[in-house]
Amino acid sequence: MGNGPLSGVKIIEMAGIGPGPFCAMLLSDMGADIIRIDRKGGAGGYPADTNSRGRKSIALDLKKPEAIEAVLKLVEQADVIHEGFRPGVMERLGLGPDVVMARNPKIVYGRMTGWGQYGTLSQAAGHDINYIALTGALAAIGKDKPVPPLNLVGDFGGGALYLAMGICAALVEAGKSGKGQVIDCAMTDGATSLMGMFFGMKAAGIWENKPFANMLDGAAHFYDTYETKDGKFVSIGSIEPQFYALLREKAGFDDSAFDAQMDKSAWPDLKAKVAEAFKTKTRDEWDAIMLGTDICYAPVLDMDEAYEHPHNRERDTITEAFGIKQPNVAPRFSGTPSEIQGPPPKLGEHNDTAFSEWGVADDVLAALKSADAI
Numbered sequence: 001m002g003n004g005p006l007s008g009v010k011i012i013e014m015a016g017i018g019p020g021p022f023c024a025m026l027l028s029d030m031g032a033d034i035i036r037i038d039r040k041g042g043a044g045g046y047p048a049d050t051n052s053r054g055r056k057s058i059a060l061d062l063k064k065p066e067a068i069e070a071v072l073k074l075v076e077q078a079d080v081i082h083e084g085f086r087p088g089v090m091e092r093l094g095l096g097p098d099v100v101m102a103r104n105p106k107i108v109y110g111r112m113t114g115w116g117q118y119g120t121l122s123q124a125a126g127h128d129i130n131y132i133a134l135t136g137a138l139a140a141i142g143k144d145k146p147v148p149p150l151n152l153v154g155d156f157g158g159g160a161l162y163l164a165m166g167i168c169a170a171l172v173e174a175g176k177s178g179k180g181q182v183i184d185c186a187m188t189d190g191a192t193s194l195m196g197m198f199f200g201m202k203a204a205g206i207w208e209n210k211p212f213a214n215m216l217d218g219a220a221h222f223y224d225t226y227e228t229k230d231g232k233f234v235s236i237g238s239i240e241p242q243f244y245a246l247l248r249e250k251a252g253f254d255d256s257a258f259d260a261q262m263d264k265s266a267w268p269d270l271k272a273k274v275a276e277a278f279k280t281k282t283r284d285e286w287d288a289i290m291l292g293t294d295i296c297y298a299p300v301l302d303m304d305e306a307y308e309h310p311h312n313r314e315r316d317t318i319t320e321a322f323g324i325k326q327p328n329v330a331p332r333f334s335g336t337p338s339e340i341q342g343p344p345p346k347l348g349e350h351n352d353t354a355f356s357e358w359g360v361a362d363d364v365l366a367a368l369k370s371a372d373a374i
Contacts, residue, residue: 002054004031004329004338010172012081013055014095015039018128018151019112019187020084021051028054029329029338031344032080035354037062037071038347040374045346047166050326054341058355059348064373068094070355070364075103076208077358079174080167082110082183087117097182107180108170114154116186128154131187139193143212158190215239220269222247222261223266225300226278231338233300236276236284247295251277261357348374 006027013036028034034055045057046050060067063367072095075081081100083090090096090111097109114131115121128151132138136144137153146361148219163185170356174180201214212219222238238247244261247253255273259268278286290297301309307318307325319328322343329338351374355365368374 002028002031002033002339002341003336004029005333005336007031007336009033009063009080010078011035011167012037012071012078014081014083014085014090015042015044016084017161018051019155020082021049022156023082023160023163023167024055025053025113026050026160027080027167028341030333031336031338031341035074035350035358036345037189040348042347045344045349047322047344049344052344053321053326054343055345056350056354056357057345057347058351059374060368062093063374064097064371065094066367066371067373070360070368070373071095072100072103073360073364074358075107075357076109077360078104079171080108081111082112082163082167084112087111087113088123101180105180105284106174106178108167108174108183109182110163110167110185112159112185112187114159114187117184118189119186127151128187131155131158132191134188134193135195136198137191140195140198140211140214140217142146143218146211147255152192154191155188157194158192159187159315162190162193217295219264219266219267221274224271224274226275228281228283228286229279230284232283232284234283234290235298235300236274236290237296239296243294243296246293247290249294249295250289250295253277300329 009032011024011027011032011034013034015018015036015038024034024036036052036055036057038057038059040059040061042059044052060070062068100108100109113122114126115124129138129148131154133146138148141147142370143151163183164187166183170181170183175193198207202209207214211217215223218224220253221234222244225233225235227233236247238244241261248258251274253273255272257266258270285301291299306312312318316328318325321340329340332338352365356362365374
């Protein structure tokens, strides 16, 4: 049994890509006991697949009834099952919510898709860039054209994190009512939720509906990244007056033009002056002047640099586990500390052990082997 606040919670993960494994990783890090149902003969199980760390793998041929029955036997023991297929796929397999909840009325059934379980686009293919394009988020990021912010906003932020939060909330409710429920987690919903502050700012008349025209999208001279003398970059976010005053003091911005901090018409000229100033010193030299002050400053680091930075080293934010540098657990709990539960499993690594560990009778595994379904 793993350590963490979800210790003792049993979860079935239907194998997928991207946000599904990331959600399961978060739950595993918090101590959940997770069995992933992989596809027999599929690819995966790579040591560097850090999103797959910390669970068990059973590789099944879900086209065979023996495999479906085996999953349902696991369902009887589980608290949660989650999947990331297009709407209708689990139903066609014989593992839809009605069937699963008939076997275990208390189970939480998590469903994560890009477009949601219903709606005009629900059956269309898509990726993160498409999902956030529909929400207003992508249009607000970039300068000359919208720029995808990796797949952080849709897949991981609007999808996996919202599903993990939904699962935890539904577990609390199931503990009170004794009844499970289905979670319809759409990345379009989650990414739109993340945009809540900006919808509010637009409604208040303080956000323009175009990119590179607002305080937080790179237009402001006091909230942006700047190149340094050595070709590296730094970030500043000196929004509040006292932080802005400190920026001016440390950078020597004594020109009275800088008095007009919130005058949007002045931003382009002030930005040019700030850019020119930051190119006079190296990133390390600016670190010596600004890092750790209330300017709201940090160097822009690549992943290798982030691993080596003293603050990250002190917190072990990026750790080395099982021979791989990877993000450590987050968030951190004082009473029930989370931990990385183990390396990514090889596909089918736990075929012979996972069923018995969950209390499923040995004849289930025997039937799978007889049918060549595992």
